[in-house]
Amino acid sequence: MPHHRSVNEDRTDGFSVKDVVAAYDAEASRLTSEYERLPFEKIHSAVLDLVPDTPSFILDIGAGTGRDAAWFADKEHTVVAVEPSREMRKAGQERHRSSNIQWMNDAMPKLEQVFSSKLTFDLVWLSGVWMHVPKTQRDRAFRKIVSVLRPGGSVMVSIRVGPQPEGRPMDPITVAEIETLAQRRGLQIVRVDRTEDALQRPEISWDVVWLRFPDDGTGALPLLRHIVFNDSKSSTYKLALLRTLIRAADSAGGFARPSQDDQHVELPLGLISLFWVRGFQPLLANDLSQHPAGNSRLSFVKEGFQGLASRSPYDLRVGQNFSGQDAVNLIRALRDAANCIRRMPAHFITYPGSSSSDQNHVFPCEYRSVRVRDSVRIDEDFLWAFGTFSVPVHVWQAMSRYAPWIEPAVVNEWIEVMRGYKQSKAVVTQDQYLSSLKWLDPGHDTTLVRKLGENLRADGQRIYCVWTGNFIRQKFDVDHCMPYAAWSCNDLWNLLPSLPRVNRSKGNCLPAPEALEQAKPRILEWWSSAYLSKPDLALRFEDEARSALPAIKPVEGTVSTENVEHFFQGVMFQQMVLKRDQQLTEWHTPNLFP
Numbered sequence: 289m290p291h292h293r294s295v296n297e298d299r300t301d302g303f304s305v306k307d308v309v310a311a312y313d314a315e316a317s318r319l320t321s322e323y324e325r326l327p328f329e330k331i332h333s334a335v336l337d338l339v340p341d342t343p344s345f346i347l348d349i350g351a352g353t354g355r356d357a358a359w360f361a362d363k364e365h366t367v368v369a370v371e372p373s374r375e376m377r378k379a380g381q382e383r384h385r386s387s388n389i390q391w392m393n394d395a396m397p398k399l400e401q402v403f404s405s406k407l408t409f410d411l412v413w414l415s416g417v418w419m420h421v422p423k424t425q426r427d428r429a430f431r432k433i434v435s436v437l438r439p440g441g442s443v444m445v446s447i448r449v450g451p452q453p454e455g456r457p458m459d460p461i462t463v464a465e466i467e468t469l470a471q472r473r474g475l476q477i478v479r480v481d482r483t484e485d486a487l488q489r490p491e492i493s494w495d496v497v498w499l500r501f502p503d504d505g506t507g508a509l510p511l512l513r514h515i516v517f518n519d520s521k522s523s524t525y526k527l528a529l530l531r532t533l534i535r536a537a538d539s540a541g542g543f544a545r546p547s548q549d550d551q552h553v554e555l556p557l558g559l560i561s562l563f564w565v566r567g568f569q570p571l572l573a574n575d576l577s578q579h580p581a582g583n584s585r586l587s588f589v590k591e592g593f594q595g596l597a598s599r600s601p602y603d604l605r606v607g608q609n610f611s612g613q614d615a616v617n618l619i620r621a622l623r624d625a626a627n628c629i630r631r632m633p634a635h636f637i638t639y640p641g642s643s644s645s646d647q648n649h650v651f652p653c654e655y656r657s658v659r660v661r662d663s664v665r666i667d668e669d670f671l672w673a674f675g676t677f678s679v680p681v682h683v684w685q686a687m688s689r690y691a692p693w694i695e696p697a698v699v700n701e702w703i704e705v706m707r708g709y710k711q712s713k714a715v716v717t718q719d720q721y722l723s724s725l726k727w728l729d730p731g732h733d734t735t736l737v738r739k740l741g742e743n744l745r746a747d748g749q750r751i752y753c754v755w756t757g758n759f760i761r762q763k764f765d766v767d768h769c770m771p772y773a774a775w776s777c778n779d780l781w782n783l784l785p786s787l788p789r790v791n792r793s794k795g796n797c798l799p800a801p802e803a804l805e806q807a808k809p810r811i812l813e814w815w816s817s818a819y820l821s822k823p824d825l826a827l828r829f830e831d832e833a834r835s836a837l838p839a840i841k842p843v844e845g846t847v848s849t850e851n852v853e854h855f856f857q858g859v860m861f862q863q864m865v866l867k868r869d870q871q872l873t874e875w876h877t878p879n880l881f882p
Contacts, residue, residue, distance in 0.1 A: 303457035305395050308420045309372045311456045312352075316375030320353045324383065326486050328359040332415070334481040334496045335444055340365070344410035345868060347436065349396065350417030354380030354389065360413075361388035366801075366864060368409075370394045370402060387802035390860055396421050397429035398546070399436070405838040405861045406541050406688050407868065408438045414445045416494075418466070419458040426461075430469045431550050434501070435681045443475065443499040449482070450492040466497050475499040508686035511650070512694060514640050516701050523586075524578045524709075527702045529633040529651070532563040533679060534695050535727055537687040539777070540606070540835045542858070543668060544684065552678040557653055558671030561625035565593060566604040570724045573597070576716065577709035588628035592620025601728040607831040608666050615664040623658060626674050630655045634677070653677040667831050689869050699725050729776040734766035737783040740818045740825075741766075749817065753787040754810040755794070755803065755877050765791040769811075770862060771798060774870050779832035780819050781855060784811060790878065797875035798866055804859065806877055811859075812852050820852070837862050 312319065329336060340346075343364045348357045351369035353376055360367045366388055371377040372395035381391055394401040396417075412433050421429050433443060445466055452458045463480055470477060478498040485492040512530070519526060536543075536559060544553045565588075572583055579585040595617030596604075603610075610618045634651045642648035655675040664670060679687075687694060703721045741751050741764060751760045754767075767786035770777060773796040786794070799807075819829045830851075837858030866872055 303422065307457050309395065312373040313375045316373065316379060320379045323353050323355050328356055331486045334483050335479065335498055338442065338478065338498050340410055345407065346411045346413060347402065347409040348413045350414065351380060352376050354384040356413060356415055357389050358384035358386060361386040368392055368402065368407065387800065387805050397425040397432060399432045400546060402436060403432065403546050404544060406865050407861065408436050408685060408689065410438055410441045412437060412443045414443065416446055416448060418445050418447050419461045423459045427469065428550055430473065434473045434475065437501050439501055441501050446494050446496045448492065449495055463495050463497055470499045476502050508682040511683065512686065515637055516697055519637065521705060524702055524705055525633040526637055527698055527705065528564060528567060529629060531695065531698050532560055532567060534687050534691050534698065535563050536560065537684060538691045541688060542834050542837050547678060552680055553684040555677045555679065556671035556674065557626050557655060557677045558622055558674035560629060560677045561622040561674060562604055562666065562671065564625045564629060565596065565621050566601045569601050574724045576706055576724055580709050588624040590624050592617045592624055596621055606666050606835040607828040610664040612662055615662050616660050618664055619658055619660050622674060626655050629653065651677065651679060668834060732772055732778065734783055737766045741785055744817060751785050752810055753790055754784045754807045754814060755786055755790050757810060758787055760785065760787055763788060767791045767794065769799060769859065770866060771796040774872055775866060777836055779836055780825065780829045781815065781833045784814060793878055794875045798863060798872040800874040800876050801860065801863060803875060803877045804863060808856060812856060815852060833858060838865060
């Protein structure tokens with residue numbers, strides 16, 4: 289059997305996924321014609337009755353020309369079509385223009401972009417692609433697939449039986465191998481069928497396997513409940529760390545990246561430390577005890593943390609600049625917080641039935657010291673410099689999706705713990721506790737963006753409503769593209785000019801995918817003219833977008849067309865995340881405005 293090396297390495301034997309992509313690029317024209325003349329219902333007749341009959345989220349891996357994705361889209365499903373072949377993807381995007389399909393350049397086994405999108409799916413569709421994954425990479429690829437599958441979700445795998453086509457690399461695969469992979473990951477085998485080849489090639493047939501994730505099986509929510517309610521606590525540190533991670537999952541998921549073992553998500557330890565400091569500031573300012581012996585026992589409350597007392601928690605966010613003594617205090621505060629997190633809650637939060645001495649930590653982390661300096665920009669490089677914080681994949685996904693339900697439980701338990709630590713005789717009300725624990729996001733203030741728009745007008749540029757394309761002759765509203773009421777994001781990319789009556793029409797609704805697609809040229813133009821043409825704002829724009837938006841690749845610079853396209857794709861995926869998690873009403877562009 290040939291030895292298969294990494295996808296990213298040159299090879300002299302066997303094949304890599306890169307070889308498969310090259311083969312499909314070379315034959316794209318012929319294969320497009322071949323695939324598109326075969327109807328979905330004929331090819332997939334064996335499993336038609338298992339396809340969800342209500343609108344669902346579907347991941348089509350190896351989507352080819354988008355024939356299957358288009359069928360799902362027509363049935364009102366939301367589809368992420370993954371296709372690494374540039375030529376096949378291009379053909380699919382041209383043939384099947386649907387706002388229910390989002391195309392993605394990604395590939396097994398890593399599925400990095402899918403993973404960073406924060407989406408989970410009701411159905412993962414693998415039509416005629418699994419045999420193109422080298423044998424040595426299939427276990428890793430399957431782990432990734434299961435990690436983005438919703439509880440109760442399904443996986444469809446169809447595999448070719450018969451001789452390998454010339455020029456398209458494959459490794460043999462059997463149903464038994466798929467069944468073994470499924471059993472290792474707790475998936476049930478629902479159906480196995482063998483079907484005839486739709487092209488009527490006598491030497492070819494297809495095995496079709498339908499798998500199902502029976503329930504939540506990941507154990508993420510019971511684990512979190514154990515940490516919140518049952519785990520012993522000598523301070524509020526464990527609850528503070530969970531709250532910090534929930535806030536990171538909700539507002540800074542763009543920084544998350546898969547670990548080498550595919551079992552964890554890695555985050556910048558500096559980000560966790562930043563949110564830690566930000567969360568504790570109001571509590572200590574109001575003298576609410578976080579330790580049974582008093583706040584003087586808190587190991588991270590040193591010169592740096594105390595020196596930041598005059599800075600608002602609003603300042604402690606990505607994109608902000610610190611200079612002079614403020615920069616020195618920030619670095620010292622984050623170093624002290626990182627050390628505290630590593631030595632205390634991350635060390636003592638272990639899986640049920642184990643102890644910290646077992647090295648069975650739920651949240652492994654690695655700390656690196658950062659040199660003190662007098663000028664700091666809070667960006668991705670700065671935050672990663674403090675080290676790496678790891679979260680199990682299933683826990684991260686639970687936090688990303690169920691934050692509105694998990695966070696109140698953490699906050700309420702935190703209040704109960706603080707009540708037990710109360711040092712003074714002064715009465716502290718429930719409202720005072722809640723006020724001190726309120727996460728202070730940047731406000732709804734749109735003054736800066738409004739001023740930028742007026743400056744453009746003063747320079748002779750016209751302002752257009754991004755949603756309708758109408759020239760705005762008088763006053764304009766600054767609309768939150770993703771509604772602030774549902775997701776308190778005041779980032780530059782999320783602030784767009786709109787006619788007041790259109791903004792009122794949209795209200796707190798989520799823009800539908802087709803509304804975003806129709807507005808895309810005007811959104812990109814606004815970003816470029818209002819933000820990206822100004823160096824300081826361009827840096828802030830990129831920092832905020834890369835922090836908040838899923839599925840954005842790290843890029844150099846901010847003003848190229850390619851980079852702006854990446855940012856817009858992130859907006860489309862964030863729309864899907866909010867649609868999935870909050871079931872918001874979708875808003876469609878009105879045609880009522882002359």
